[in-house]
Amino acid sequence: MSRYIPNTHADVQKMLDKIGVSSIEDLFIDIPKEVFLDRDLDLPEPMWEMELQSHMEELSKKNETVKRNICFLGAGAYDHYIPSVVGHIVGRSEFYTSYTPYQPEVSQGTLQAMFEYQTMICQLTGMYAANASVYDGATALAEAAKMACSVKSKQEVLISRAVHPHSREVLRTYARCNGIDVVEFDYEDGRISIDDLEAKLSNDTAAVIIQTPNFFGILENLDGIGELVHGHDALFIVSVDPISLSLIKPPSEYGADIVVGEGQSLGNPLNFGGPYVGFFATTKKLTRRMPGRIVGETVDADGKRGYVLTLQTREQHIRREKATSNICSNQSLNALIAAVYMSVMGREGLKEVGNLCVQKAYYAYDRLLEIDGLKAVFDAPFFKEFVIDIGKPAHELNRALLDYDIIGGYDISRDYPELEGSWLVAVTEKRTKREIDMLAEKVGELL
Amino acid sequence: MKDRKLIFELSREGRRGYSLPKCDVPERDLGELLGEDILRKEDPRLPEVSELDVIRHYTNLSQLNYSVDTQFYPLGSCTMKYNPKINEDVAKLEGFTDVHPYQSEETVQGCLELLYNMETLLSEITGMSRISFQPAAGAHGELTGLMIIKAYHENRGEGHRHKIIVPDSAHGTNPASAMMVGYDVVEVQSDERGCVDIEALKDVVDEDVAGLMLTNPNTLGLFEENIIQISEIIHGVGGLLYYDGANLNAIMGMARPGDMGFDVMHLNIHKTFSTPHGGGGPGSGPVGVKEDLIPFLPVPMVEKKDNKYYFDYDRPLSIGKVKTFYGNFNVIVKAYAYILSMGAEGLKAVSQNAVLNANYLMTMLKEYYDLPYDRYCMHEFVLSAKKQKNFDVSAMDIAKGLIDYGFHPPTVYFPMIVKEALMIEPTETESKETLDIFARVMAKLSKIAEEAPHKLKDSPHRAPMRRLDETRAARYPILRWENEG
Numbered sequence: 001m002s003r004y005i006p007n008t009h010a011d012v013q014k015m016l017d018k019i020g021v022s023s024i025e026d027l028f029i030d031i032p033k034e035v036f037l038d039r040d041l042d043l044p045e046p047m048w049e050m051e052l053q054s055h056m057e058e059l060s061k062k063n064e065t066v067k068r069n070i071c072f073l074g075a076g077a078y079d080h081y082i083p084s085v086v087g088h089i090v091g092r093s094e095f096y097t098s099y100t101p102y103q104p105e106v107s108q109g110t111l112q113a114m115f116e117y118q119t120m121i122c123q124l125t126g127m128y129a130a131n132a133s134v135y136d137g138a139t140a141l142a143e144a145a146k147m148a149c150s151v152k153s154k155q156e157v158l159i160s161r162a163v164h165p166h167s168r169e170v171l172r173t174y175a176r177c178n179g180i181d182v183v184e185f186d187y188e189d190g191r192i193s194i195d196d197l198e199a200k201l202s203n204d205t206a207a208v209i210i211q212t213p214n215f216f217g218i219l220e221n222l223d224g225i226g227e228l229v230h231g232h233d234a235l236f237i238v239s240v241d242p243i244s245l246s247l248i249k250p251p252s253e254y255g256a257d258i259v260v261g262e263g264q265s266l267g268n269p270l271n272f273g274g275p276y277v278g279f280f281a282t283t284k285k286l287t288r289r290m291p292g293r294i295v296g297e298t299v300d301a302d303g304k305r306g307y308v309l310t311l312q313t314r315e316q317h318i319r320r321e322k323a324t325s326n327i328c329s330n331q332s333l334n335a336l337i338a339a340v341y342m343s344v345m346g347r348e349g350l351k352e353v354g355n356l357c358v359q360k361a362y363y364a365y366d367r368l369l370e371i372d373g374l375k376a377v378f379d380a381p382f383f384k385e386f387v388i389d390i391g392k393p394a395h396e397l398n399r400a401l402l403d404y405d406i407i408g409g410y411d412i413s414r415d416y417p418e419l420e421g422s423w424l425v426a427v428t429e430k431r432t433k434r435e436i437d438m439l440a441e442k443v444g445e446l447l
Numbered sequence: 448m449k450d451r452k453l454i455f456e457l458s459r460e461g462r463r464g465y466s467l468p469k470c471d472v473p474e475r476d477l478g479e480l481l482g483e484d485i486l487r488k489e490d491p492r493l494p495e496v497s498e499l500d501v502i503r504h505y506t507n508l509s510q511l512n513y514s515v516d517t518q519f520y521p522l523g524s525c526t527m528k529y530n531p532k533i534n535e536d537v538a539k540l541e542g543f544t545d546v547h548p549y550q551s552e553e554t555v556q557g558c559l560e561l562l563y564n565m566e567t568l569l570s571e572i573t574g575m576s577r578i579s580f581q582p583a584a585g586a587h588g589e590l591t592g593l594m595i596i597k598a599y600h601e602n603r604g605e606g607h608r609h610k611i612i613v614p615d616s617a618h619g620t621n622p623a624s625a626m627m628v629g630y631d632v633v634e635v636q637s638d639e640r641g642c643v644d645i646e647a648l649k650d651v652v653d654e655d656v657a658g659l660m661l662t663n664p665n666t667l668g669l670f671e672e673n674i675i676q677i678s679e680i681i682h683g684v685g686g687l688l689y690y691d692g693a694n695l696n697a698i699m700g701m702a703r704p705g706d707m708g709f710d711v712m713h714l715n716i717h718k719t720f721s722t723p724h725g726g727g728g729p730g731s732g733p734v735g736v737k738e739d740l741i742p743f744l745p746v747p748m749v750e751k752k753d754n755k756y757y758f759d760y761d762r763p764l765s766i767g768k769v770k771t772f773y774g775n776f777n778v779i780v781k782a783y784a785y786i787l788s789m790g791a792e793g794l795k796a797v798s799q800n801a802v803l804n805a806n807y808l809m810t811m812l813k814e815y816y817d818l819p820y821d822r823y824c825m826h827e828f829v830l831s832a833k834k835q836k837n838f839d840v841s842a843m844d845i846a847k848g849l850i851d852y853g854f855h856p857p858t859v860y861f862p863m864i865v866k867e868a869l870m871i872e873p874t875e876t877e878s879k880e881t882l883d884i885f886a887r888v889m890a891k892l893s894k895i896a897e898e899a900p901h902k903l904k905d906s907p908h909r910a911p912m913r914r915l916d917e918t919r920a921a922r923y924p925i926l927r928w929e930n931e932g
Contacts, residue, residue, distance in 0.1 A: 002788075002789060002793045002796060002797075004528075004529055004531060004721075004789075004797075004875070004876050005796055005797065005800050005875050005876065006876070006877070006878035006879075007800050007803065007804075007875075007878070007879060011878070011879040012800075012803065014879065015803055015804075015806075015807040015879060016803070018807055018810055018811070019803075019806045019807055019810045019823075020810075021806075021823075024799045024800075024802065024803050026823075027802050027803065027806050027823050027825075028670075028701055028802065029823065030669065030670035030672045030822075030823065030825075031670055031672075031698070031701060031702050032672060032674065032675055034675055035674065035675065035702050035703075035706050035707045036701065036702055037700065037701055037702055037703060037706070040700070040791045040792070040795070041571055041572060041699075041700050041791035041794065041795070042571050042791070043568060043571060043572075043786065043790050043791040043794070044787065044790065045790055046787070046788060046789055046790030046792070046793050047787050047788060047790075049533050049788070052533060052537070052784055052787055052788055053533065053536070053537060055787065056537035056540060056780075056784060057537075057540060057542075059542070059557045059560060059561055060537075060540040060541070060542025060543050060557055061542050061557065062542070062556045062557030062560065063542045063543070063546045063550075063554065063555050063556065063557040063558055064546070064550060064554035064555070065541050065542055065545035065546055066545045066546070066547055067541050067545045068541075071547060073547050073549055073550065075549055076549075076771060077547055077548055077549070077772070079547065081467070083464075083465065083466070085464070085498055085501055085502060088502065089501075089502070089505045089506070089509070092505075092506065092509040093514060093515075093516035093517075093530075093723075094509035094510060094512045094514045094516065094517060095509050095512065095514070095725070095726055096514075096530070096723045096724075096725050096726070097514040097515035097516045097517075097530050097723050097724070098512045098513060098514040098515070098520075098724065098725075098726045099520070099522060099525055099527060099724040099726065099727060100525075100724070100726070100727040101726065101727065102522075102858075103513070103846065103847075103850065103855065103856050104912065104915045104917075105847065105850055105907050105910040105911065105912045105913070105914065105915065106511075106512065106513035106518075106850055106855060106907075106910050106911065107511075107512055107513070107726075108451075108508070108511035108512070108911050108912055109508040109509045109510065109511040109512035109726075110512055110726040110727065112451070112453070112508055112511075113505065113508055113726075115453070115926075115927070115928070116453060116454050116455070116928070118926060118927050119453075119455065119927040119928045120491075120493060122926075122927045123491040123492050123493060124491045128926075129924075129926040129927065130926070130927070132727075133728075135583035135584065135587060135728075135770060136583065136770055136771050137771060138768075138770060138771040139583070139587075139769075139770060139771075146627075164771075166768060166771040166772070167771070169767050169768040170767070170768050170769060170770060170771070172767055173594065173745075173766055173767035173768055173769055174627075174769075176594075176766075176767070177593075177594050177597050177627075177628045177629050178627070178628075178629050179629060219481060219485055221482075221484070221485065223484070245487070245491065246487075246490075246491065247477065247481075247486060247487055248481075248485055248486065248487055249484075249485055249486065249487050249488075250487065250491075262771070269544040269545065269777075270544065270545060270546060270547050270548065271543070271544055271546070271776055271777040272543065272546040272547075272548050272555065272558045272772070272773070272776040272777070273548030273771065273772025273773045273774070273776055274548075274583065274729070274770070274771075274772055274773070274774055274775040274776050274777065274778075275583070275728070275729030275731075275775040275776075275777060275778060276771065287924065287926070293727065294926060295926070296920040296921070296924050296925055296926050297920065297925035297926075298915050298916045298917065298919045298920035298925075299915070299916055299919065300912045300913040300914060300915045300916070301905070301913035301914050301915075301916075302913050304450060304912065304913070305450040305451070306912045306915050307915075308915050308917050308920045310917065310920040310921050310924060310926075311921055311924060312921070313921070315619075316586070316619040316620050316622075316623035317618075317619040317620075317861070318619070319619075319623070320619045320622040320623060320632075321622035321623055321625065321626040321632045322626075323619070323623040323626070325623070325627065326586045326589065326590055326620050326623035326624040326626070326627050327584075327586055327587075328584075328585075328586045328618075328619070328620050328623075329584050329585075329586070329727050329728040329730060330727050330728050331583075331725075331728045331729050332725050332726035332727035332728045332729075333723075333725030333726055333728065333729060334725075334728070334729055336505075336726065339454075340501060340505060342493050342494075343454050343464065343493070343494050343496060343501045343504075343505075344464045344465050344498065344501050345464075345465050345493070346458075346462075346463060346464060346465060346493050346494055346495045346496060347490050347491065347492065347493045347494070347495050348463060348465075348495065349463060349464070349465035349467065350491070350493060351490065352465070352467050353467065355470070355477065356467065356468070356470055358477060358480060358481070359470050359472055359473075359474050359475065360470075360472055362475065362480060363472035363473065381480060381481040381482055381485065383481075395551065398551060399551070402551075402554065407547065407550060407554075410549055429467060429468065432468070432471055433471040433472050436472070
């Protein structure tokens with residue numbers, strides 16, 4: 001029998017005797033004959049451990065990686081440095097082989113870590129309460145829009161065209177089946193068009209959704225937007241890059257009601273797109289309308305401080321179809337990664353990461369603009385990513401750069417046809433001056 | 448007794464745990480670059496701790512958890528089986544972890560090949576035609592599957608169908624997911640054998656039915672023996688059948704949802720296919736569909752042409768995207784490794800032994816606890832503590848009592864149709880010895896319930912914490928740490 005199944009033949013016999021049947025098949029009598037599978041599944045022969053390892057290594061080597069190449073690709077997933085400590089903590093199987101902390105007396109590890117994570121998200125965003133995470137940034141945004149429609153009893157949300165295309169797509173998928181209208185408003189010189197927002201904003205609007213830094217990497221100036229949105233009795237939803245919040249004003253200061261975002265940057269590997277972690281924070285007033293797991297502080301029978309899942313009357317296992325969402329889990333381990341990352345980085349470290357991103361991104365931007373034929377597209381401050389006009393299809397340049405072990409930027413014309421020939425370049429703290437110089441040099445040669 | 452410290456309470460100004468490169472480009476003033484107005488005036492109060500502080504803090508925290516690697520964890524409906532270590536190893540290969548999702552297709556052929564192969568394997572196991580890996584968890588799979596059902600009906604001009612039928616034994620996510628998609632939920636009761644009441648089903652079925660969601664085996668651990676009839680009734684009025692894959696661990700290699708008449712399903716990769724539950728996630732909830740529903744699957748799908756793999760975005764009838772990128776890829780890597788280790792024979796043995804273990808444990812426990820549906824179970828069974836309730840001992844008290852004996856409690860108070868429910872799923876990876884000890888402890892707890900109920904009402908006594916006051920937590924919510932000093 002498999003090494004994962006301990007029953008020996010003798011065990012099986014004793015167990016069958018105790019149950020009072022003569023074979024295991026007898027236990028499956030409730031499966032009607034018509035649907036009983038009368039053949040073996042057609043699967044490959046089982047591999048032994050070493051064979052499996054070789055097979056997986058072989059498969060993995062068919063991929064290029066950001067370790068073997070120099071990565072300037074971002075667009076929602078970023079090649080930040082992951083401190084060694086992170087892997088050691090999330091590699092503890094007491095964390096990764098446990099489940100949802102339904103029994104708090106034997107789940108304080110997970111619960112306290114989630115409480116710390118929630119606190120850190122509140123610190124970054126300036127909001128009153130955060131949940132223990134959701135699937136990813138895009139689903140966090142969609143859930144926020146749904147929450148706003150429910151809170152305001154309205155069915156229309158406005159979203160900036162400079163929000164990540166995947167987030168807008170996921171929002172549309174969620175909205176379509178709920179009869180929610182998603183209206184996009186335009187950008188102007190890389191930032192939201194206030195004129196277009198004002199034109200489209202009405203008393204039918206349940207929420208306005210803006211991302212900063214936006215998909216172009218640009219920091220939106222959101223002063224006054226909160227008042228504008230609230231003036232139409234709508235909620236203001238802001239999607240943020242958590243790393244940027246070490247330096248940039250928290251959304252609470254410009255009137256956000258819900259703050260969401262993708263937490264991958266906080267210590268989570270790129271993993272070809274997942275698992276990532278969506279964070280979700282809101283105001284005191286809206287806390288009980290928030291979807292997802294929430295951990296709260298309490299005391300035990302001895303008066304000792306401890307943590308439990310709380311405000312569960314919002315959740316599906318109690319409220320069933322009346323729940324705030326169908327979510328019944330979180331991205332616990334990825335949120336733990338984020339908490340450990342933020343602990344290691346700490347107050348100063350996260351600021352340093354942010355500063356290095358800005359400095360290196362600006363250096364790269366200036367270096368690239370020195371090249372003949374490359375042009376600025378927008379004139380607005382950015383954080384760790386910028387758009388640049390290279391005058392030819394970005395995927396062609398990227399293909400050529402790969403010969404020099406460089407993973408180039410994102411071909412932004414995929415999502416914005418009006419930005420044909422433009423390239424979205426990400427520069428994290430990991431990129432060195434030498435690597436940036438090399439990028440500029442190769443781009444200069446190739447164009 | 449002193450409270451355990453939070454990481455913030457270990458913080459000392461000036462202490463640091465990070466290592467970052469010096470800025471090697473000319474450094475400029477942030478205010479000048481970004482504008483003073485946009486900058487933060489006050490730092491986020493993240494902890495200032497050393498690397499050892501972090502390691503010791505979280506290592507100590509980890510030891511407060513019960514987990515599969517340290518305890519028997521018979522949490523019903525969650526399939527807390529052993530998480531093989533080789534799967535963790537291969538998922539950590541640089542060629543999987545350090546791949547950016549937007550890299551060009553020619554640079555991610557390994558990832559695409561893996562997804563393509565995995566789709567073939569899971570299609571064979573489930574009897575479905577195509578599978579999307581985008582949903583991040585079981586509930587997310589439900590949501591996606593129901594969106595597909597809705598899109599299918601709308602495309603046929605039958606958008607008027609607004610009802611989803613859900614049995615009263617269903618997971619709470621089923622009705623919640625149906626609501627999220629804008630459906631009306633119609634509950635159908637169970638019969639005295641614990642299965643969908645066919646007559647009651649006939650009563651609620653009409654031309655407005657979009658579909659029925661069914662877990663099979665159901666949450667009582669019982670196989671819906673009338674599945675063929677159920678399928679005929681639903682299909683008879685033009686509805687579709689949705690399979691909640693939460694309990695697939697019971698039937699691999701024995702029966703396939705596709706052959707039972709199901710049109711759409713999700714899989715709980717983190718249950719059936721051994722990937723770790725991570726303290727509540729990440730999971731993975733791929734959605735499989737039959738031929739007619741393929742056009743509605745999320746974008747993109749992985750295809751193969753001339754020995755190259757690629758993403759197909761050209762799917763005009765698709766419901767769209769339900770998640771950024773392509774799903775919880777790294778979780779899929781582990782499950783793929785698991786299936787390759789097990790093969791057809793191994794997966795069948797998984798289900799057979801999961802069912803054997805459950806029936807063996809049920810046979811031992813029904814001497815002490817009420818068994819509301821006394822018939823062979825599949826991979827799990829539901830007891831009731833109603834006998835113990837006579838002594839004022841609840842299912843929760845039994846659960847807390849188990850903690851003192853080093854067992855993670857079963858699922859309690861679910862399914863809701865059983866009073867004082869204790870839902871037990873031993874899984875195939877537990878040995879007869881473990882089940883024997885667990886049964887002895889459960890017998891002992893039943894005895895204590897009769898003789899000294901207060902001992903159980905006070906339990907646990909030997910856990911990291913005594914019983915926690917959940918009412919207080921909900922009434923006076925404290926959802927983050929605040930510096931009182």
